[in-house]
Amino acid sequence: MVRSELHGIDPTDTDAIFTILHLQGVINEALCLIPSATTGDSRITRPNGLLINGTFITPFTKVAAPKYVIMRTVKSSFLFPNDFISERWYSRPELILDEHAFRPFDFGTCFCHTGSFT
């Protein structure tokens, strides 16, 4: 399916990537199932600590948002998180319960700029 989708695409057209929906879905699904940075993105709270969703995190505490856990095991993230369903990214959005759960390149000031087009 990816091969047929690529047929006729002009490789010099940099905007074409945004029209290749199934390939993008395959990539996203791979990044969900096997995130290359499974944990990463740890940060240390500032001298005043941090309030996250009603929970106070004490100052100078290392906090991490483990991608593997969030994308594969947290029930509010995706339906059927352990199945490879590329279509969830373009024709079956109901399978994405929380789009913020998909952060393979992280977020914040130190996120991976390479993945910033996603």
Ligand code: HEM
């Ligand atoms: C599938 C491919 C990749 C994934 C999933 C990925 C993911 C990540 C993650 C999770 C971080 C940590 C961000 C944080 O600490 O919040 C990061 C940082 C970074 N990545 Fe990537 N990365 C990928 C490819 C690349 C490539 C190809 C390059 C360079 C050509 C690159 C350059 C960087 C740099 C420079 C940082 C540090 C950013 C900073 O601290 O400001 N990454 N990446």
